[in-house]
Structures are given as structure tokens and as C-alpha cells.
Amino acid sequence: LRLRATWLDLQQRLSVLTRIMEENLGGIRVVRAFAAQDHELSKFEEASKNALELAHQRVGIRVVNTSAMTFSFFAAMGLVLWVGGGKVMSGEITVGTLASFLTFMTILQMPVRQLGLMVNAFARASTCGTRLFELLDLEIAVRDAPDARELKVTDGTLRFENVSFAYPSAPMQEVLHDVSFEARRGETIGIVGPPGSGKSTLAHLIPRFYDATGGKITIDGQDIRKATLQSLRRSVAVVQQDSFLFTTTIENNIAYGDPWAKEGRIERASESAQLHNYVLGLPTGYGTVVGERGVSLSGGQRQRLSIARALMLKPAVMVFDDSTAAIDAATEQRIRSAMRRYAADRVTIIVAHRLSSLMHADKILFIEDGRVVEKGTHDELLALGGRYKALYDLQVRPGDDALSA
Incomplete structure (x- = not known):
């Protein structure tokens, strides 16, 4: 003993x-x-x-x-x-x-x-x-329900119905409170708010990284908790701010969700993510090994590679969790322009701190303390003169003007 x-x-x-x-x-x-x-x-x-x-x-x-x-x-x-x-x-x-x-x-x-x-x-x-x-012997917090079925996506409408969430470590402290919105195929929803307001948590509920503790989330009217995790995550692609890359080639990292994809598809996804020209300039092109966690790439290059990897899935819902934070404004604009053809056939959720990343969205949700406090288009929210307008003034207007306003 x-x-x-x-x-x-x-x-x-x-x-x-x-x-x-x-x-x-x-x-x-x-x-x-x-x-x-x-x-x-x-x-x-x-x-x-x-x-x-x-x-x-x-x-x-x-x-x-x-x-x-x-x-x-x-x-x-x-x-x-x-x-x-x-x-x-x-x-x-x-x-x-x-x-x-x-x-x-x-x-x-x-x-x-x-x-x-x-x-x-x-x-x-x-x-x-x-x-x-x-x-x-650890219990898996998120698992398939006993009667789980394959998620069948036709239109791809995403709906949050009075969704609330609290982490298991603090069950009495809700991070999200009664969040409701709907996003139809071809629509882009922007989510903005102060740090710690619950933006990323909301994004992580869609692929069921966590399960909502109240309300429900549906895709085409199907409760995602009653769908198999594999079919759900094939239909939802998440591009996170912290881009994790495997110690393998650029080609294998991009094709991670579809290992048998043809070279043409990989290159088209890379072009949409504004990564293709950079890769062509490398000595071994798409055969270049990125190193552990992508150490040989810059932060912006890692994020663009993650975007290309997500595009390979052809998901019904795409979630960008502040995934362009390390990308310069000009490159972000080119990515947004190239992705319009992708966005036309799916729901796009953009979580961002930089308003320029979501000003083009069909609808913007301003979240504060886990609640949707403002909702509308960019112009509607500016006209409202509330929290979104104040954030816009801080980011867009010159510093002295914003402070004196």
C-alpha cells in the first residue's frame, strides 16, 4: 500500500x-x-x-x-x-x-x-x-439523446426560442437570458456586445458544444438536442478566434472535414479565404507543413486557414466567432466579398467586436449581460441612438469627437 x-x-x-x-x-x-x-x-x-x-x-x-x-x-x-x-x-x-x-x-x-x-x-x-x-469514467456532458435522429436540412432556418444558459460550474448564474431570434437561409446575423456579455457562448450553443439550460434551438424546426451530434456538426461550421491547426500540411488542414476532397475544391476554399496567393508563394505550396499549432503562420494566416477549412464542409449554418480579429480591414473586405456566394445558400452568424465586420449584416443583435437589448439593421440601430450607436461612435468617429459627444 x-x-x-x-x-x-x-x-x-x-x-x-x-x-x-x-x-x-x-x-x-x-x-x-x-x-x-x-x-x-x-x-x-x-x-x-x-x-x-x-x-x-x-x-x-x-x-x-x-x-x-x-x-x-x-x-x-x-x-x-x-x-x-x-x-x-x-x-x-x-x-x-x-x-x-x-x-x-x-x-x-x-x-x-x-x-x-x-x-x-x-x-x-x-x-x-x-x-x-x-x-x-468521466460523464460526457453533451451526448446523443436515446431517440436522436439524423438532422435533415432543407431550408436551413435557424431559430432561438427563449434560450437561456448557465455553466454547470455556476448553475445559478445565467450567462444568457431568454434570447430569441430567427435567421433564414441567405441571411447574415451580426452579434455584438461588451466582453463577457455571452456572445461566444451563444455561438457555441449552435453546434452543441454546450446544451441550453432553457428554451430550445431549432434548425428547420428540428430541436438540435434531438439530432445526432455527427449530423448536427456536419451542418454547422464554427470558425473560432483561437485557430487550432494540426501539425501537418496546409492541404490536410484545409481538407480536415473532408479528407478525400479534390485539389480544386481545396484551392477554391483557400481563394475565398484570401489564402491562396500566400500558399502559392511557399516553396512547397499546399504541401507546406505548418508546424505545431500553426507556429509557422501568422495569426491572420491561421484564421484565414480556419475559414477555408470551415468552407470545405458546405454547412447549412456558418458561425464566425470573432474569426477576423487578426486580419487587416482590407483582407477582411476581400474575404467578405468572396464569401457572398457561400452566404447566399446558408445562414451566417458573425460574432465580432469590430463593427466593420458586421455592418453589412441583415440583422444585428446587441447583447449585454446575456440579454438582447437592441435588434435591427446597422442603420436602424444608429437611428435608435442607444448602445450600438455609442459603440459605433467610439470605433468610427475620431477619438476627441467620441469623447466629447
Whole structure:
């Protein structure tokens, strides 16, 4: 039990050591920018020292266990010699019988020593198995309903009906309150609001990254909670602000949702995302490996690649979660122009802080504290003179004019 507890503690300390190393490698530019190499090195050395001390303790316990078993074996052999020798001298047994006992004892020597190694291996396997099964036994928060069916999309109308949401960690604190709107095929809905107002949460409810705690979301009248996750996520493409890329070629990253796509489709998606010309300028073109998490690309290039990857799905609903934040205004305008033919056949949801990203939308929702406080077109909201107008003045009008208004 002591060895098992030591192994469990060692696994936890090694996980801390691995986390520190992973954070430092992933954030190496931040560490260098703040000249924090010495600080991070001291953190790593402290975690390494703690893990090493416990590893020495584990080895000590293992050596004690093995030594104790070896000592027990030789003590037993000495006892056999003592008792057996006395019986040979008294004539109760022959020398051959005693020799047979000693031979059998010698044969048992290696299995007895292996027993100590088995105890160590069992303790290690037990602790690793416990951690593994804890992970495997975790309940999946979002799963297919028992009667889930394939989502059949014809028109593609997206509807929020009095949708509310609270995270499981804070069930009494709602992030969204009674949000309702409708988006038909070919329409673009813009969502804007201050940080923490629930914009991204709303976007993540559509592909069921979370389930709404109140109300319902439907596509063509079908409750998305009664649709299979696979069919729903084939119909909804999300382009997030934090663009995750795999350590593979640009071509494979773009075609991730459709690995068997032809080269022409990949290039057309790349052209719409304003990435094609950049890729052609690379020595190996679409065969260029982007590196871990796309480290060889800039933030804007990663976002454009994510947009191209989403376009490959041909979804009924496209959700852009502040996905053009790292793209300059001119490139964003070209992307928007190129995507008009895509937007004509599907619902487009644009979450943005920069109003220029959604001023063209058919309808704009201003969300504050999880509620839709203003709704309308760009011109209607400006005429309303409310929160949207104030945000527009801050972003568009010169700084001195906005402050004096």
C-alpha cells in the first residue's frame, strides 16, 4: 500500500512537471519577451526536484522490499541447513534427502526475487490504471439523446426560442437570458456586445458544444438536442478566434472535414479565404507543413486557414466567432466579398467586436449581460441612438469627437 501511494504521488508530481514544460515550450515567445527565463527555470527545477525526491523514495521502498524477500529466502535456507543437518546427524534423514531440499530451495530463489519486482510492477500498474479509469469514467456532458435522429436540412432556418444558459460550474448564474431570434437561409446575423456579455457562448450553443439550460434551438424546426451530434456538426461550421491547426500540411488542414476532397475544391476554399496567393508563394505550396499549432503562420494566416477549412464542409449554418480579429480591414473586405456566394445558400452568424465586420449584416443583435437589448439593421440601430450607436461612435468617429459627444 505504501508503494502504491508513493507511485500515485509521483504520477501527480510528474504531471505538474510535464505541464510546466509544456507551458514554457508553448509560450516561449512570452517568456522571452518578459525576460522570465530564470523564473521559469526555477519553477521547473523546483518541480523536478520534488519529483526526483519522491522517485528516490520509491526506489528505496523497492530496494527494501526486494532485500527483505532475499533475506527471507537465505534465512529459510539457513534454517533448512540447521534443522536438516541435525536430522542427518541423528540418522532421521539421509544426506541425499537434505541435498534434495537444498536443490529445491535454490530453484525457488529466482521466483522469490521476482516476487519483489512483481509487487513494484503491480503497484505502478494499479496507480496508472486508477488515473486512466478516472478519465474513462468521466460523464460526457453533451451526448446523443436515446431517440436522436439524423438532422435533415432543407431550408436551413435557424431559430432561438427563449434560450437561456448557465455553466454547470455556476448553475445559478445565467450567462444568457431568454434570447430569441430567427435567421433564414441567405441571411447574415451580426452579434455584438461588451466582453463577457455571452456572445461566444451563444455561438457555441449552435453546434452543441454546450446544451441550453432553457428554451430550445431549432434548425428547420428540428430541436438540435434531438439530432445526432455527427449530423448536427456536419451542418454547422464554427470558425473560432483561437485557430487550432494540426501539425501537418496546409492541404490536410484545409481538407480536415473532408479528407478525400479534390485539389480544386481545396484551392477554391483557400481563394475565398484570401489564402491562396500566400500558399502559392511557399516553396512547397499546399504541401507546406505548418508546424505545431500553426507556429509557422501568422495569426491572420491561421484564421484565414480556419475559414477555408470551415468552407470545405458546405454547412447549412456558418458561425464566425470573432474569426477576423487578426486580419487587416482590407483582407477582411476581400474575404467578405468572396464569401457572398457561400452566404447566399446558408445562414451566417458573425460574432465580432469590430463593427466593420458586421455592418453589412441583415440583422444585428446587441447583447449585454446575456440579454438582447437592441435588434435591427446597422442603420436602424444608429437611428435608435442607444448602445450600438455609442459603440459605433467610439470605433468610427475620431477619438476627441467620441469623447466629447
